[in-house]
Amino acid sequence: MGEGVPMDGEPARAAQESGAPSGATLDKRDVLSGLRCHQKLWFEFHEAYAPELVPDAEAEMRFAEGHLVGARARLAMGDGVHLAPGREVAQIEVVKRTAEAMERGERLLFEPGFTAAGASVRADIMARDGDAWVMTEVKSSKWPEKDRDREKKVALHLTDIAVQRWVAGEAKVPIARANLMYLNPECRHPDLSNLFTSVDVTARTAPVVLALPAAVRTMHAMLRDAEPPKVSVGDQCTDPDECPFHARCHDTLPDHHVSELYYAKKQARTLAAEGKTMISDLSASDAPNAPAKRQVRAVTTGTRIVEPGLANALTAIARPIAYLDFETVQLAVPRWPGCGPQAMVTVQFSVHREGFADDTTRQYLARRGSDPRPQLITELIDACAGAACVVVYYEAFEKARIRELADWFPEHASALMDISDRIVDLLPIVRDHVYDPEFHGSFSLKKVLPALVDLDYSDLVIQDGGAATAGIYRLLFDQGLDADAQAALRTDLLAYCHRDTEAMVKLVAKLKELM
Ligand code: SF4
Missing domain, CATH: 3.30.420.10 (Ribonuclease H-like superfamily/Ribonuclease H)
Structure with a gap:
């Protein structure tokens, strides 16, 4: 279920030896964070005990359901070797077990692990296909009904499996195909035999994989700095979800900042760039909808x-x-x-x-x-x-x-x-x-x-x-x-x-x- 790789001795990960410029190994979540925002990765890496990173009750609920989905996916795939049953298994041990299982000629692996090029990953499922492997990433979200939404969904998860494909390739494990596995919207309880549906994304991961070595090298170099990089707030703070450091980066904004303008995220950015940073700087014509115009009137008059x-x-x-x-x-x-x-x-x-x-x-x-x-x-x-x-x-x-x-x-x-x-x-x-x-x-x-x-x-x-x-x-x-x-x-x-x-x-x- 795309779990992160437990790292011994967190948060002092910089002390680990990997041969990478930062001296550490980045797990899949680190790489995904770094691709989204270097500052987010720096905070997560150097402040792993930050209060923002303590999972809340909603996150715990999603983890619990994610584990259930993972178990169901393994059941659906058939008899395989589970290489990391439980998050406490150290990555070095999972990598060793994976190599041994491949050497033994096992055909179906659950949560095999790879470490190479300064990065560590665990795939959800890998099935042998001749001399190569088919890698499958299991998502606990539903496969959308509309084509347009399907495109968006795949785009959201493409980097996820591309990182795993890249690290496996760097570890000299040939990947023939890469699949994303989603929950099937047509499935209905009590018949869960069709709970999953898969999408082949092999061709689409290729260009993402090509860009990863340079991107990950840059992340390692950035992580050597004692201070976090300066990154401006932007779409990456809420897309695809709210960054855990959102308050840290945004709470410096004063009350009635233009970003509060009702239903007008894009316009607010344009207005701020024009120097109209406060709602009191606006006139009604700057507001794109009736409630926002009312907001401008209320804030400027204080009533x-x-x-x-x-x-x-x-x-x-x-x-x-x-x-x-x-x-x-x-x-x-x-x-x-x-x-x-x-x-x-x-x-x-x-x-x-x-x-x-x-x-x-x-x-x-x-x-x-x-x-x-x-x-x-x-x-x-x-x-x-x-x-x-x-x-x-x-x-x-x-x-x-x-x-x-x-x-x-x-x-x-x-x-x-x-x-x-x-x-x-x-x-x-x-x-x-x-x-x-x-x-x-x-x-x-x-x-x-x-x-x-x-x-x-x-x-x-x-x-x-x-x-x-x-x-x-x-x-x-x-x-x-x-x-x-x-x-x-x-x-x-x-x-x-x-x-x-x-x-x-x-x-x-x-x-x-x-x-
Ligand atoms: S809130 Fe935005 S700028 Fe701050 S760390 Fe998160 S993504 Fe980066």
């Missing part, structure tokens, strides 16, 4: 802007109201009938009921051991019964989850789609009518709430959706969690989801005051 259309927009919220919020778990390997790989499954909801004879809060949170969806659906339909409207914050999410539940359980489709039809989205009501300078260019509930209402998430153990998803994953699947820890986690998850709907109740009340 909250409320548009006259707010009262009319709020008429869509008719009583009695069910304020609804979902939490989900996303599983690379499907666990429940009908689910495909990486399906986002709703396993928790909170409903605040307002304007009913019984203004109660209804909550559901899955329990481990069985498919939670049938019970969730029954309780959800009951919680929303009689509501003239169902208020959510960002309807695309809740509507998509309801559609999926209806597809999985067609016997409830009519009642579920009736809930969907009654949804009123609070997000565009705020976005199109209100701007407070404290939004800082974001209409997420976490930003809007403290700016408008005296309520936030700081008193909760779980404070954001990512932590909630990771918490649900642990609650349902972490076998090491004892009963007390499960009970505590359950309480924290219920409190978080409850806060999301409580937030919407208070937000609507505040918006009515602002009319």
Whole structure:
């Protein structure tokens, strides 16, 4: 699963002997970091214990699912020799085992390791093909349905397998073909026999491989410097994901810097290059959309802007109201009938009921051991019964989850789609009518709430959706969690989801005051 190579004695990797200019061996993740940003690689290499590099709960969840995908991939390939069962096996030992297995004439290797040219890698799977080998890199992401998205996906992972192909080649192991293996979007639980689909990327890795020797030599030379290289922030900070050092490199920007301009990343860079570095330097014509223009007005005048259309927009919220919020778990390997790989499954909801004879809060949170969806659906339909409207914050999410539940359980489709039809989205009501300078260019509930209402998430153990998803994953699947820890986690998850709907109740009340 593209695991990094454990390096003995981290973080003092510069002390290792490799014959490379930095005196160290770079693993695949190092090389990928260096290709993205030299400063990122320098931080990771010289500050391996930096707090930014401690995996959070979401990362742990992805690792756990990644390990499951790896195990499934090995199962799908058949009987092979697993050369590094567990991350604790040192690279030098894996390289030795790999050479011995090849010498013995083994035909299928799992996690073979190679070290050459100042770099170390472990391939996921290698199968003998005559005198050469077919190398396969297993990804725990889903193979996209559209051609355009497939191109992007392969481009994202090409360097990954190219680095491995290059190091294997440098170690004198001939690679006949290179494949990327993805989760097959057509697979449905319980039949996991078609969980994977492969793409041959041999030809496309060739030019990437050619560029690697010089690039890796430059990385080694850069790592000899005692100070990190100066690199300007840019697209590499968020593409393909947010760099762990994002805050370190960006927090130097002052409040209301032009980079906060709503939905205008590219324009913000152009404006900054023109010397307009603060939103207060802008005029309305510099802002590319209506909320951004409102943002410019609010920041330059230092006041909250409320548009006259707010009262009319709020008429869509008719009583009695069910304020609804979902939490989900996303599983690379499907666990429940009908689910495909990486399906986002709703396993928790909170409903605040307002304007009913019984203004109660209804909550559901899955329990481990069985498919939670049938019970969730029954309780959800009951919680929303009689509501003239169902208020959510960002309807695309809740509507998509309801559609999926209806597809999985067609016997409830009519009642579920009736809930969907009654949804009123609070997000565009705020976005199109209100701007407070404290939004800082974001209409997420976490930003809007403290700016408008005296309520936030700081008193909760779980404070954001990512932590909630990771918490649900642990609650349902972490076998090491004892009963007390499960009970505590359950309480924290219920409190978080409850806060999301409580937030919407208070937000609507505040918006009515602002009319
Ligand atoms: S935040 Fe950007 S500039 Fe800073 S280390 Fe990461 S990628 Fe490099």
